[in-house]
Amino acid sequence: MNVLNRLRAAFAAATPEGGEPKAFAAAVRPAGDPKFGDYQANGCMAVAKSLKKNPREVAAAVAAAVDLEPLADKPEVAGPGFLNVRLRDDWLAAQLGELLRDPDCGLTAPAEPKTVVIDFSSPNVAKPMHVGHLRSTVIGDALARIFEALGHEVVRDNHLGDWGAQFGMILWGWRNHRDQAAFDADPVTELARLYRLAVAKIKDGDHDVETATRAETAKLHAGDPENRELWRRFIPHCLKALHAMYDRLGVRFDVELGESFYDPMLADVVADLESKGIAEQSEGATVVFVEGMKAPFIVRKRDGAFNYGTTDLATIRYREKTWDPDQALYVVDARQADHFKQLFAVARRWGYEKVDLRHVAFGTIMGADRRPYKTRDGDVVGLESLLDEAVAHAREVVDANSPDIPADDRARIAEIVGLGAVKYADLSQNRISDYVFDWSKMLAMNGNTATYLQYAYARIQNIFRKGGTAPEAIREQAPAILLSHPAERRLAVGVLRLPETLELAALELKPNILTDYLFDLANAYSAFYEECPVLKAESDERRDSRLALCDLTARVLRRGLGILGIDVVDRM
Numbered sequence: 007m008n009v010l011n012r013l014r015a016a017f018a019a020a021t022p023e024g025g026e027p028k029a030f031a032a033a034v035r036p037a038g039d040p041k042f043g044d045y046q047a048n049g050c051m052a053v054a055k056s057l058k059k060n061p062r063e064v065a066a067a068v069a070a071a072v073d074l075e076p077l078a079d080k081p082e083v084a085g086p087g088f089l090n091v092r093l094r095d096d097w098l099a100a101q102l103g104e105l106l107r108d109p110d111c112g113l114t115a116p117a118e119p120k121t122v123v124i125d126f127s128s129p130n131v132a133k134p135m136h137v138g139h140l141r142s143t144v145i146g147d148a149l150a151r152i153f154e155a156l157g158h159e160v161v162r163d164n165h166l167g168d169w170g171a172q173f174g175m176i177l178w179g180w181r182n183h184r185d186q187a188a189f190d191a192d193p194v195t196e197l198a199r200l201y202r203l204a205v206a207k208i209k210d211g212d213h214d215v216e217t218a219t220r221a222e223t224a225k226l227h228a229g230d231p232e233n234r235e236l237w238r239r240f241i242p243h244c245l246k247a248l249h250a251m252y253d254r255l256g257v258r259f260d261v262e263l264g265e266s267f268y269d270p271m272l273a274d275v276v277a278d279l280e281s282k283g284i285a286e287q288s289e290g291a292t293v294v295f296v297e298g299m300k301a302p303f304i305v306r307k308r309d310g311a312f313n314y315g316t317t318d319l320a321t322i323r324y325r326e327k328t329w330d331p332d333q334a335l336y337v338v339d340a341r342q343a344d345h346f347k348q349l350f351a352v353a354r355r356w357g358y359e360k361v362d363l364r365h366v367a368f369g370t371i372m373g374a375d376r377r378p379y380k381t382r383d384g385d386v387v388g389l390e391s392l393l394d395e396a397v398a399h400a401r402e403v404v405d406a407n408s409p410d411i412p413a414d415d416r417a418r419i420a421e422i423v424g425l426g427a428v429k430y431a432d433l434s435q436n437r438i439s440d441y442v443f444d445w446s447k448m449l450a451m452n453g454n455t456a457t458y459l460q461y462a463y464a465r466i467q468n469i470f471r472k473g474g475t476a477p478e479a480i481r482e483q484a485p486a487i488l489l490s491h492p493a494e495r496r497l498a499v500g501v502l503r504l505p506e507t508l509e510l511a512a513l514e515l516k517p518n519i520l521t522d523y524l525f526d527l528a529n530a531y532s533a534f535y536e537e538c539p540v541l542k543a544e545s546d547e548r549r550d551s552r553l554a555l556c557d558l559t560a561r562v563l564r565r566g567l568g569i570l571g572i573d574v575v576d577r578m
């Protein structure tokens with residue numbers, strides 16, 4: 007049950023004359039401070055201003071009119087015209103009783119299920135994954151899980167860069183510099199070496215190499231049998247390395263339709279755009295002029311080659327035909343903002359107006375020096391070594407914290423804690439901002455980290471272990487929920503808020519809305535843990551009620567972290 011939506015509907019129905027119900031409802035929010043109740047309706051001031059009325063009088067009229075039964079009594083007018091809503095304790099207790107029996111933390115099927123295509127990770131293959139691939143992979147995966155948890159249909163698409171200029175470099179390297187034995191032993195490392203060799207030569211200003219690599223790419227695209235054959239040979243090795251990384255990260259895709267998949271459709275895309283008068287000739291290229299953009303969108307270059315953007319147009323058409331999505335998300339670096347602005351504008355002119363195309367942009371991962379994160383020698387940081395380092399740091403934390411856990415278990419726990427720390431550090435940022443990579447901060451036992459949340463979860467499991475009860479037994483028993491202490495109440499309101507939090511995160515496409523919520527919940531749990539003895543509660547009734555609160559908290563933490571792609575452990 008989505009409490010916020012229920013309250014919003016009630017306030018929408020009580021919108022003062024002259025107000026706009028949608029905006030009035032949108033101004034209902036969770037209260038920032040428990041002093042002001044659990045939720046606040048903040049829309050009265052705006053309505054009063056536009057009607058030139060006294061805001062407190064408007065608020066008093068809404069308070070009298072609004073029907074919040076059975077969730078809450080009449081709201082209270084506060085300050086300049088806020089309405090504070092306090093959920094009723096009996097209603098809260100009853101909801102929690104239901105939640106205890108609900109295997110999915112109060113999440114229900116949506117009234118209008120949507121189909122959402124999520125284009126994420128999408129690395130250029132043929133070079134090992136590096137730190138730059140982390141954000142798209144982790145944010146895209148979390149968004150996919152958020153939409154899925156809300157009951158929407160999700161298509162996870164890895165739009166691999168498997169057809170680009172980097173293959174020309176590899177083909178050139180293969181022809182001129184390959185080490186067959188090295189390839190036989192470890193194909194991906196050898197291909198990466200060849201790729202880097204070509205990049206280095208081009209960077210040094212070797213025009214012959216540059217021309218030669220371009221020619222190899224052109225031959226590949228034109229269907230040269232030898233280059234196609236080599237490409238077909240290289241690709242499975244590249245994919246295998248990528249998939250090993252995805253497996254470790256717990257990331258999966260429904261489809262992996264890389265750029266090469268669309269190649270046979272590109273000529274037709276350009277022809278269609280021309281016949282509809284959308285594309286035109288300009289300086290030998292075929293382009294679409296987009297209002298407000300300096301450079302036109304090139305769909306066919308002067309030399310006849312198609313573009314990244316041509317492929318993206320073919321992709322939009324293919325997705326529409328195949329899944330007819332309501333929304334398509336492109337989880338891609340903010341530096342591609344102009345590309346997507348143009349792409350979406352061209353797509354709309356081409357007739358794809360119904361689908362909500364969104365660039366889910368994100369900033370750069372920075373090192374301590376506030377420059378893009380690099381190794382000491384200035385190389386990009388490989389993703390694999392980054393994850394290994396995270397796990398090593400996590401191992402130190404686990405070793406220090408729980409030396410009594412057997413070493414094998416500590417290794418398993420460190421893998422979960424290490425990966426969780428890296429993912430959470432990324433997801434808890436406002437995704438548009440750059441963020442600084444800092445091991446000690448991301449593994450802090452106290453603070454807005456996965457480690458802190460995992461620790462809260464493990465502490466709850468520990469209470470059950472110590473008490474000799476299983477969470478399942480408490481669910482079965484379904485004790486009455488008693489909310490006499492403010493810390494119990496705060497926790498109760500918190501565990502009810504997962505559904506509304508996910509809906510907000512999906513609406514704004516921001517996983518950090520979910521991390522903030524989980525952090526608040528863990529803090530509410532800490533306060534409860536300090537102030538409300540569980541196993542040593544003054545009565546059995548109180549003990550059982552508190553065990554139920556513990557179980558609910560643990561389940562929401564586990565479900566919430568799971569939606570971020572992060573696992574929990576029973577001890578750490």
Ligand code: ARG
Nearest residue numbers: 125128129130165167318338
């Ligand atoms: N392969 C591209 C890159 O690494 C990202 C692709 C994003 N998806 C898309 N449909 N353009 O920059």
